[in-house]
Amino acid sequence: MITSVHNKCIKETVALLAKKKERDRRGLFVVEGGKMFGEAPTEQITRVYLAQSAEKEMYAQYGDKLSGLSCEMVADEVFARMSDTVTPQGILCLVRQQHYNIEEILQNHNGKQALFIILEEIQDPGNLGTIFRTAEAAGADCVIMSSRTADIYNPKTIRSTMGAVYRVPFLYVENLSSIIKMLQEQGISVYAAHLGAQNFYDTYDYQKSTAFLIGNEANGLREETADCADALVGIPMEGRVESLNAAVASSILLYEAYRQRRNG
Amino acid sequence: MITSVHNKCIKETVALLAKKKERDRRGLFVVEGGKMFGEAPTEQITRVYLAQSAEKEMYAQYGDKLSGLSCEMVADEVFARMSDTVTPQGILCLVRQQHYNIEEILQNHNGKQALFIILEEIQDPGNLGTIFRTAEAAGADCVIMSSRTADIYNPKTIRSTMGAVYRVPFLYVENLSSIIKMLQEQGISVYAAHLGAQNFYDTYDYQKSTAFLIGNEANGLREETADCADALVGIPMEGRVESLNAAVASSILLYEAYRQRRNG
Numbered sequence: 001m002i003t004s005v006h007n008k009c010i011k012e013t014v015a016l017l018a019k020k021k022e023r024d025r026r027g028l029f030v031v032e033g034g035k036m037f038g039e040a041p042t043e044q045i046t047r048v049y050l051a052q053s054a055e056k057e058m059y060a061q062y063g064d065k066l067s068g069l070s071c072e073m074v075a076d077e078v079f080a081r082m083s084d085t086v087t088p089q090g091i092l093c094l095v096r097q098q099h100y101n102i103e104e105i106l107q108n109h110n111g112k113q114a115l116f117i118i119l120e121e122i123q124d125p126g127n128l129g130t131i132f133r134t135a136e137a138a139g140a141d142c143v144i145m146s147s148r149t150a151d152i153y154n155p156k157t158i159r160s161t162m163g164a165v166y167r168v169p170f171l172y173v174e175n176l177s178s179i180i181k182m183l184q185e186q187g188i189s190v191y192a193a194h195l196g197a198q199n200f201y202d203t204y205d206y207q208k209s210t211a212f213l214i215g216n217e218a219n220g221l222r223e224e225t226a227d228c229a230d231a232l233v234g235i236p237m238e239g240r241v242e243s244l245n246a247a248v249a250s251s252i253l254l255y256e257a258y259r260q261r262r263n264g
Numbered sequence: 265m266i267t268s269v270h271n272k273c274i275k276e277t278v279a280l281l282a283k284k285k286e287r288d289r290r291g292l293f294v295v296e297g298g299k300m301f302g303e304a305p306t307e308q309i310t311r312v313y314l315a316q317s318a319e320k321e322m323y324a325q326y327g328d329k330l331s332g333l334s335c336e337m338v339a340d341e342v343f344a345r346m347s348d349t350v351t352p353q354g355i356l357c358l359v360r361q362q363h364y365n366i367e368e369i370l371q372n373h374n375g376k377q378a379l380f381i382i383l384e385e386i387q388d389p390g391n392l393g394t395i396f397r398t399a400e401a402a403g404a405d406c407v408i409m410s411s412r413t414a415d416i417y418n419p420k421t422i423r424s425t426m427g428a429v430y431r432v433p434f435l436y437v438e439n440l441s442s443i444i445k446m447l448q449e450q451g452i453s454v455y456a457a458h459l460g461a462q463n464f465y466d467t468y469d470y471q472k473s474t475a476f477l478i479g480n481e482a483n484g485l486r487e488e489t490a491d492c493a494d495a496l497v498g499i500p501m502e503g504r505v506e507s508l509n510a511a512v513a514s515s516i517l518l519y520e521a522y523r524q525r526r527n528g
Contacts, residue, residue: 248515
C-alpha cells in the first residue's frame with residue numbers, strides 16, 4: 001500500500017492531472033470516479049489506484065473489471081492528495097490516450113450521412129466536455145478541434161464528457177482551413193455559426209452530410225476560418241443577448257440536424 | 265482611497281460574494297467586470313468600487329454611468345482581495361436584488377403565448393446562469409426555481425448569465441406543484457423533460473403557452489413534480505449517453521419552442 005505522498009506513483013499522477021505536456025509525453029490521462037472508471041475501455045487502462053476505505057465498495061461494484069487490471073492500494077489521506085476532486089470517490093485510473101486519423105474516420109462513414117463538429121479555440125474545459133457529450137447524443141461521427149482548443153484530457157473536460165471521450169472519435173489539427181477543404185471534397189457541407197449570418201440555422205437542410213463550425217467563446221470564429229464555410233448560419237436571439245454559450249450553440253445546431261434526420 | 269483589507273467595505277463585499285445568507289439579509293449582490301457593470305440597471309446600483317490602476321480606463325469607458333453613482337477608489341492589492349475572479353478587471357459594484365411576483369408576470373403576458381422554464385434543484389451555478397442566458401435568447405418570460413436550486417446571486421451564476429439576470433424575471437418557490445397548477449389554470453401547458461417519456465420533445469406543439477420543467481443534474485425530477493406535468497417529453501440520444509447536461513437539455517427545448525413560434 002502506498003502511504004507516502006512522496007511515492008513516485010503519486011507524483012506521476014499529480015503531474016498527469018496538472019500538465020498537458022506530461023500527459024502528451026506519456027500518452028496517458030487520469031480518470032477519476034466509479035462511473036468514469038466503469039465506462040473506460042478496459043484495454044486502455046494501464047493502472048488503477050484505490051483508496052483504502054473504498055476498496056470493498058469498489059470491488060463489490062467493479063470486481064470483474066478490476067480483476068484483470070493492475071491495482072494499487074493507497075492510504076486515504078494520500079489518495080486525497082492525488083485527486084483532482086473535492087470529494088474523491090476512492091478510485092482513479094491511468095488510461096492510454098487514443099489517436100484517430102481523418103482518413104479512417106471518413107472511410108468509416110462512406111455512404112452514410114456524416115455529422116461533424118469543428119471547434120476553433122474553445123477555451124473552457126467544461127464547455128468542451130459538454131460538447132463531446134452532446135455530440136455523441138446527437139449521433140455525431142467526430143469532433144475536430146484546432147490545436148489551440150482546450151485539452152480533451154484535462155480532468156475537468158474528461159469529467160464533463162460523462163464518458164463520451166471514450167466513444168466519439170476526435171482530432172486536433174494545426175490548420176482548420178485545410179481540413180475543412182478535405183471535408184468539402186468528400187461532399188460534406190460546412191456551416192459556420194456566425195453572428196453576421198444572413199440566414200437562420202433552421203433554414204438549411206442537414207439531412208445531407210454536415211459539419212458545424214463553432215468559434216471561441218469570446219471572439220467567435222477567425223475570419224479566415226469562417227470564410228472557408230459553405231454558409232454562415234445564425235441562431236436568432238431575443239432580448240439583449242449578444243451571443244450564446246459555445247456548448248449551447250453547438251447543442252442547438254447538432255440537435256436541429258438530428259431532428260431533421262429523425263423526422264426525414 | 266481604501267488601502268487596507270481590514271476596511272469595513274472590503275469585508276462586507278467579501279461576505280456578499282461568499283454568503284447567500286448575507287446577500288439575502290442585505291438585499292444586495294456583487295457584480296464584477298466592465299461588461300456586467302455596463303449592463304446593470306443604474307437605479308439598482310448602490311455603490312461602485314474601482315481599482316486605482318483601472319480608474320482612467322473605466323471612466324473613459326463608463327464615465328456617463330459612473331458620474332451619477334457613489335464610487336470608491338481601492339488600492340490594487342486590496343481590490344484583488346475583494347475580487348472573486350483570478351484576473352480582476354478593476355471594477356466591482358453592489359446591486360440591489362430584484363423581486364418579482366407571479367401574479368404580475370402572468371398579467372404581463374395576458375393574451376400572449378407564454379414561455380416559462382421551471383427548474384428543480386439545479387445545483388451548478390454555471391448551468392443556472394447559462395439557462396438564464398439561453399432563456400432570454402429564446403424569448404422566455406420567466407424562470408421559476410425550486411427553493412433548493414442554486415442561488416442566482418452567486419458570483420459564478422451572475423457571470424454566466426451575461427446580463428440576463430437583470431432582464432429575465434425569476435422566482436424562487438417552496439412548492440413547485442402549486443405553481444405548476446397555477447400555470448395550468450392560466451392555460452399554460454407544462455412539459456417535463458424526463459428519461460421515462462414515451463414521446464420525443466419535437467412531437468408537441470409549443471406555439472401555445474408553454475412551460476418546460478427541468479430536474480436536478482444527477483437525479484432528474486422528483487416523481488411528485490413530474491406527475492404534475494401535462495406531458496413527459498424525451499430528448500432522443502444516440503450512443504451510450506445516459507442524459508444531457510441540464511443547460512443543454514433546457515436549450516434544446518427552449519429553442520424548439522422558439523423555432524416553432526418563428527416558423528409558425
